[in-house]
Amino acid sequence: MIRTVAGTAVDVESQSKKHARRRPAPNLSQTATGFVSVFSRKFRERLEELVASGLDPSHITEMAEQLADTMLKVLPEPSVAARVSGPVWTTEQVRVALARDGKPISRQAVDDRVRRGTLLALQVKEAGERAYPLWQFKHDQDGWTVKTGLAGVLQAIPESAMNRWTLSSWLQRRNRLLDNHSPLEALEGGETARVLALANSAAARWAH
Numbered sequence: 001m002i003r004t005v006a007g008t009a010v011d012v013e014s015q016s017k018k019h020a021r022r023r024p025a026p027n028l029s030q031t032a033t034g035f036v037s038v039f040s041r042k043f044r045e046r047l048e049e050l051v052a053s054g055l056d057p058s059h060i061t062e063m064a065e066q067l068a069d070t071m072l073k074v075l076p077e078p079s080v081a082a083r084v085s086g087p088v089w090t091t092e093q094v095r096v097a098l099a100r101d102g103k104p105i106s107r108q109a110v111d112d113r114v115r116r117g118t119l120l121a122l123q124v125k126e127a128g129e130r131a132y133p134l135w136q137f138k139h140d141q142d143g144w145t146v147k148t149g150l151a152g153v154l155q156a157i158p159e160s161a162m163n164r165w166t167l168s169s170w171l172q173r174r175n176r177l178l179d180n181h182s183p184l185e186a187l188e189g190g191e192t193a194r195v196l197a198l199a200n201s202a203a204a205r206w207a208h
Contacts, residue, residue, distance in 0.1 A: 039071075086172075088122070088131040097137065097144040117155035119146060122164050133168055135184065149192035153183065156199040161206045170202070 051057055089097065095104040113119035114130070121130040138147050157167055171184045175198065178186045183195045 087134040089134055089137075091130055091132070094119075094132050099143070117158070118151040120150070120154055120164060120168065122168060135172070147184075147187060149187040149195065150184075152192065152196050153187070153199045156196055157203045157206075161203045 047057065047060060050060070091107060091110055092104075094110055095107065098105050098110075110119065114121045119132065120136050121132055123129075124131050136146055136150055137144050153171070154167075162170070172182050174180050174182050177198055178191070178194060181189070183198065186195045
């Protein structure tokens, strides 16, 4: 299974329900402050015990970097797909997000969309598993859909011309031919024709 970063995976089961409320963005400042508060209390308690046993406190100061690195190792690592494309969904999350009449679409339907080039999927290390960049979806009162114009780009640049990982980066990278906007930003701005022209040109170039 793909492990999405804590706080980045969207709760699609609740969002796919009729007119579900949007999940609020995590308050990172509040989370960090809470962690520091708990750690500070526990660290002081341990430090008092160590000083009482005769340890020189300055030795602890010298270990600050090592202690911080050790704590960070406990936190979960972002998935490879999330590092490249940002937050991602699993196949199961996509099935729920694209539900029809409250019923998740089948895995076969998801596979068919990927095959037809109407949905972007990134193959990850785990055999047979995929990650779906969250930025390709939009949400409105009718639920989740793939952003307008993206399918045309996916079909214009087949995987034989560019693998999906590279395409994901290309879609998010600023391009001078699009007034220094990324193809994704241009699509969101309604400039579908310009992006498709650029995609066709890129596909022809990479095919050789």
